Amino acid sequence: MLSTWQVTATALNLRVAPQVGSPIVAVMKQGDLCTDTGAPATQAGWLAVAYQGRLGHANAQYLRSVPDAGAMAAGDRPVPTSPPAPAPVPITQPSARQSDLALLHPRFRQAVAGLLASLAQAGAPFRVFESYRTPERQKWLYDQGRTRPGSIVTKAPPWRSMHQYGLAADLVLFIDGQWSWRDSGPLAAHWALLRQHAAAAGLRTLSWEAPHVEWPVSLEDAAGPTLMASGDAAWLDNVEASADRWQQAGHDGAPVLAALQRPGLAPA
Ligand SMILES: [Zn+2]
Numbered sequence: 001m002l003s004t005w006q007v008t009a010t011a012l013n014l015r016v017a018p019q020v021g022s023p024i025v026a027v028m029k030q031g032d033l034c035t036d037t038g039a040p041a042t043q044a045g046w047l048a049v050a051y052q053g054r055l056g057h058a059n060a061q062y063l064r065s066v067p068d069a070g071a072m073a074a075g076d077r078p079v080p081t082s083p084p085a086p087a088p089v090p091i092t093q094p095s096a097r098q099s100d101l102a103l104l105h106p107r108f109r110q111a112v113a114g115l116l117a118s119l120a121q122a123g124a125p126f127r128v129f130e131s132y133r134t135p136e137r138q139k140w141l142y143d144q145g146r147t148r149p150g151s152i153v154t155k156a157p158p159w160r161s162m163h164q165y166g167l168a169a170d171l172v173l174f175i176d177g178q179w180s181w182r183d184s185g186p187l188a189a190h191w192a193l194l195r196q197h198a199a200a201a202g203l204r205t206l207s208w209e210a211p212h213v214e215w216p217v218s219l220e221d222a223a224g225p226t227l228m229a230s231g232d233a234a235w236l237d238n239v240e241a242s243a244d245r246w247q248q249a250g251h252d253g254a255p256v257l258a259a260l261q262r263p264g265l266a267p268a
Pocket residue numbers: 163168169170209211212213
């Protein structure tokens with residue numbers, strides 16, 4: 001599980017790099033929550049966190065750890081100071097696009113966090129448009145332009161895209177509060193930077209789908225023992241649940257996940 005942190009200062013800057021003076025990505029308010037990105041600490045006293053879909057670094061002195069909600073006594077729950085988030089769209093609804101990093105494989109998650117930070121430092125305002133994608137949504141997108149009206153948006157049927165394994169993400173420009181896929185004129189340079197920085201981060205890009213970055217393994221290895229052994233519970237539970245759900249709905253194509261020796265419960 002990724003740790004959750006709550007802001008204790010009146011305002012706390014989310015910065016590109018873990019140092020005072022680094023460009024500010026967002027200003028978090030007292031009581032706001034942010035999540036660990038899983039990236040290792042690069043600077044003592046700073047944490048790499050995700051806040052409202054944006055990544056950056058915050059001074060740990062003004063963050064307090066929020067215990068797991070289930071383990072918390074009712075009286076200990078933080079009092080929300082901002083309006084509650086809308087109820088999440090069910091994960092199986094094909095139009096539901098997810099953009100948080102929690103369900104990505106931890107190695108890939110860390111690479112994406114590093115990539116976003118390096119792009120921000122280079123002045124290219126990319127954000128995660130889509131991260132984990134269910135097989136149900138992959139089918140829905142695949143059907144577009146084939147059995148459903150619209151233009152073709154993907155070459156990959158369900159389980160033939162790294163998105164179903166938590167090993168792909170789509171990064172899109174976010175300018176003046178709006179997503180932009182424009183790749184002509186002055187914005188062309190940003191997309192070139194995305195390709196360069198992704199390659200430097202050891203990630204694969206696709207010539208036919210500019211926003212897409214993925215972990216450079218085969219689909220076979222995506223469900224193989226190496227990635228299984230280095231995954232975390234949030235990632236593994238989700239891939240397993242998605243494969244089960246897909247099979248139980250009578251569909252073909254779900255991967256056979258590498259057998260994993262899960263550690264037993266520690267004796268009390
Ligand atoms: Zn993609």
